[in-house]
Amino acid sequence: MSAAPLTAAQRQELKALLLARRQELQAQMQQNRSNLAPAENTAGSVSQDENGRLTNQTREVDAALTSLDVDELARIDRALERMAEDSYGLCVECGQPIAFERLKVEPMTLHCVACKSQRERKQGLRG
């Protein structure tokens, strides 16, 4: 079963999704960055820092989230680049069109379902 290549309207829809997601991420990162900044007492509502250790933990999580965001942002940019090159929606591994339904869920994906599950299986072997 082969997926049909994207129509112009579908591509437009996915581009809008990517741009919206990018904006969301950028806003989130900005917020995280201000959380990470050595502020004296910006968050008055934090109630978990009974012994200070929890506060550190929260910061580590924020830092991890930020690096995930950076990662996702890079993937979004790459997807937008591929869109400009007209290669968007094709699996980078096998060159098959990626189903529109899949792209709608994860518009920055570069792999079709088959290749992705294969990669995940390989990665899973390490653990």
Ligand SMILES: [Zn+2]
């Ligand atoms: Zn593939």
